[in-house]
Amino acid sequence: MSTQKVKQELFAKISELYDETLPHNFDWDNERDKDGLTEVEKKILTEPTPKQASETILMDEGLRDALGRVKIVPDVDKAMDYLRAIYALGIRRSLIGLYAGRGTITDQRIQSILSQLHEEMPEMVPVLGSPTMVEAVEWGKECKKINPNTGMAIFRGTAPLRMFAEGWTVEQIKNDIRKSFALAAKYKIEIYGTIEHATQTPPWFIKEIIEVMAEAGGAYLTTLIITDTAGVAGERGTARLFKFVQKILTDLERAEVIIKIHNHNDRGLAVSNALVALANGAKMVGIAPWGDGERAGNCSLEAMAANLYYVLRGSRETVPFEPQKLWAVSKAYGQLIGEEVPEMGVLAGNAFSSCFGTHLAAEYKVERLIKELSDAQKMLTTMKNAIHSPWGTAEWGRKPKIVVSAATGLKGIKLKALYDLGLDLTDEQAQKIYDVACTKAAPLTNEEFKNLIIKT
Numbered sequence: 412m413s414t415q416k417v418k419q420e421l422f423a424k425i426s427e428l429y430d431e432t433l434p435h436n437f438d439w440d441n442e443r444d445k446d447g448l449t450e451v452e453k454k455i456l457t458e459p460t461p462k463q464a465s466e467t468i469l470m471d472e473g474l475r476d477a478l479g480r481v482k483i484v485p486d487v488d489k490a491m492d493y494l495r496a497i498y499a500l501g502i503r504r505s506l507i508g509l510y511a512g513r514g515t516i517t518d519q520r521i522q523s524i525l526s527q528l529h530e531e532m533p534e535m536v537p538v539l540g541s542p543t544m545v546e547a548v549e550w551g552k553e554c555k556k557i558n559p560n561t562g563m564a565i566f567r568g569t570a571p572l573r574m575f576a577e578g579w580t581v582e583q584i585k586n587d588i589r590k591s592f593a594l595a596a597k598y599k600i601e602i603y604g605t606i607e608h609a610t611q612t613p614p615w616f617i618k619e620i621i622e623v624m625a626e627a628g629g630a631y632l633t634t635l636i637i638t639d640t641a642g643v644a645g646e647r648g649t650a651r652l653f654k655f656v657q658k659i660l661t662d663l664e665r666a667e668v669i670i671k672i673h674n675h676n677d678r679g680l681a682v683s684n685a686l687v688a689l690a691n692g693a694k695m696v697g698i699a700p701w702g703d704g705e706r707a708g709n710c711s712l713e714a715m716a717a718n719l720y721y722v723l724r725g726s727r728e729t730v731p732f733e734p735q736k737l738w739a740v741s742k743a744y745g746q747l748i749g750e751e752v753p754e755m756g757v758l759a760g761n762a763f764s765s766c767f768g769t770h771l772a773a774e775y776k777v778e779r780l781i782k783e784l785s786d787a788q789k790m791l792t793t794m795k796n797a798i799h800s801p802w803g804t805a806e807w808g809r810k811p812k813i814v815v816s817a818a819t820g821l822k823g824i825k826l827k828a829l830y831d832l833g834l835d836l837t838d839e840q841a842q843k844i845y846d847v848a849c850t851k852a853a854p855l856t857n858e859e860f861k862n863l864i865i866k867t
Contacts (some may be wrong), residue, residue, distance in 0.1 A: 434571035436611035439648030448614040448655070455650035456690035457683070464719045465728035468695040470671065471497045471505040472709060473744055474524075475540060476697070479705030481748045484516070487523045489747045491531075494524070496743035498532050501732040506564060506697070509540035510547040518550075525558040538562045538603060543587040545594060552598040562601035564636060565591050569616060570608035581616065585623050592627035602628045603671070605636040610644040610652060610674075617652075621659050625668075634669045634695065635660070639684065642677025642707060649684040650691045657692030671695035674710055676702060681710040686718055700744035701753060713741060714757040721801060735808030763804050764812040766854065768820020770799035771813065775826035782829075816854040821845055828864065831857070840867040 441451060459467070474490055485493075490507075497505060507524050511517040521539065528535050539554060541547040541563045548563065555561040567584055568577070574584070588604075595602050604624040609617060624632055637656055644652070653670065660668050672688040672695070674681050685696045702711030716737055723730055737758060745752045754761040765771060777795035796803035804811050813819070813827040821841040828834040828841075836844075844863045848855055855863070 434575050436570045436572050436608075436643075437613040439610055439652050440645045441648075444614050446615050448618060449651060452647045452651045452654075455647055455687065457646060457650075458686050459689035459719075459722060461723050461726035461728040463689050463694075464722040465726075465731055466694060467689055467719055467731050468504065468669065468671075469502050469712070469715070469732060470538070470695055470697050471502050471712075472673070472697045472699050473497065473505070473703075473712075473747070475506040475508060476673075476705075476709050477699035477701070477703035477744070478748070480703045480708065481750075483748060484520065485747045487520055487527075490520075490524055491527055493740075493743045493747045494528065494532065494535070496736070496740045498535060499733065500736040500740050503534055504536045504538060504562075504695075506538045506540060510542065510544075510550055513550060522554065522557055525554055525561060529558040529560070533560070536560045536562055536601070538564050541565045541591070543567045543584075543591040545590060548591050548594045548598070548600070551595065551600050555598065555600055562603055562633075563595055564603035564605050565595060566605035566607045566636075566638075567620075568607040568640075569620060570611035570640075571613070572611075573608055581619075585619065588620065588623050589627045592624055592632070596627065596629050596631040600631060601634075602632045603634040603636050604628060604632050605638060605673075607638050608640045609637045610639040610648060611641065614655060617655065618659055621656065622663065625660075625663050625665050632665075632668060634671055636671045636673050636697075637688075637693070639672070639674035639681075642675030642681065644674070644684055645678070645680060646683060646687045649687045653688045653691040653693055669694050671697060672710075673697040675704065676707040676709060676711075679707070681708070682714045682718060685710050685715060700741055701756065701759075703744075703748075711757065713737065713759065717757050717802070720806075734806050738808050758802070758807060762802070763800065763809050764814055765799060766814040766816050766819050766823065767799075768818065768823045771823030771826050772820060773798050775822040775829070778826055778829050779835075814854045815844070815848050815860055816851070817845075817849045819845070819848065824848075827860065832861070832864065834864065836864070836867075840864070843867045 473493060494505060508517060508521040525537055528537055537558055537560060539551055541551060543565055551563045567588055569584060592602060606620055656670055660666055670693045672685050672693045674684055696715060697710060698712040698715050699709040700712045702708040716732060720730060720734060741752045752760045774795055781792060811830055813823060813830060815824055815827060821838060824841040824844050825836045828836045847863055
């Protein structure tokens with residue numbers, strides 16, 4: 412049968428079942444709400460205040476969503492090394508896995524991690540992903556016996572097109588949520604109520620789902636996860652949705668429930684939308700090292716940390732994580748999946764590397780001043796760091812890295828000698844090294860640089 416014939420028969424069937432009208436996903440950025448529950452935003456807040464940034468809770472998703480790109484199941488020892496790095500960073504919640512049936516390799520792995528976390532990191536809250544299935548919640552009950560801190564992110568897809576594809580009805584979804592949430596509450600499991608495809612779900616249904624979650628989960632519903640599963644939302648739609656969710660919780664007298672954003676980077680907006688969410692009601696952000704995840708990835712830990720830190724600079728509010736521990740997390744995640752930390756990206760391998768003399772000349776002059784004027788060292792270090800990067804290397808537990816090539820210039824070469832070897836080269840010595848660098852197709856290695864200094 413031809414492709415055209417298949418399409419004709421498919422559309423004929425759809426037309427017969429749905430009166431020639433396919434359901435469509437709601438567009439929170441632009442679509443008018445016919446029920447009048449929410450309006451399209453004209454002006455939005457795009458960045459959290461320092462206080463909001465300071466109160467932000469980062470929830471790790473490195474052992475679950477991030478692995479969607481690499482599609483591997485790392486061993487327990489490497490997973491624990493990664494969780495230790497996350498814990499040292501200051502993160503106290505981690506999504507460690509998804510229900511995959513009892514007795515499976517995944518089940519055994521999760522139980523081992525739960526046990527070790529309880530013994531080694533008793534303040535860590537391990538969260539398990541769970542569909543709205545009674546058997547999954549029963550499994551969560553057994554997991555909670557291993558680690559009493561265990562919570563469950565119980566999720567259900569709610570976008571109209573997803574419902575159409577699955578054959579789900581509104582009442583079926585609400586009943587499944589009601590049963591699973593009530594059972595989790597009965598077992599005293601902390602519930603992270605998750606609305607999958609929230610950024611494609613119409614306002615009236617969002618409202619009804621939250622009402623069911625709040626009633627069935629009761630006091631055990633501590634967190635509401637609003638997801639941009641397909642990565643379709645823009646900043647305006649994100650602001651509109653999170654303001655709406657916050658209002659629903661306030662009207663239900665459940666303002667204490669924490670709102671979390673979990674989003675994907677299909678439009679390249681995961682981090683910016685997370686910042687918008689924090690400015691409009693969210694207090695928790697799901698993050699993945701390197702921005703890893705299926706398709707275009709998830710909200711990047713490194714980029715999120717950088718932006719929160721930048722918002723907090725100059726304020727009296729505290730940073731909600733340990734910046735100097737971030738590089739260790741990036742490396743631990745690399746070891747988890749068997750890859751090197753990427754060179755490019757926010758606070759990635761190349762973040763503190765420079766080879767252009769136009770920047771390095773000024774940095775060299777400041778470095779000399781630092782050595783000569785020890786009383787002004789702190790002020791001058793701040794000035795030096797602001798020349799070509801918003802970050803100071805010490806703030807993130809890193810060291811400056813200078814790459815010598817034909818583009819570096821004499822001052823850049825002299826600065827590298829100061830940084831790496833504590834030597835103050837003459838212009839003549841720097842010129843000899845520069846002349847050699849100009850003949851090379853690739854930058855000088857550190858060993859080549861040291862050997863040239865010895866020769867000069």
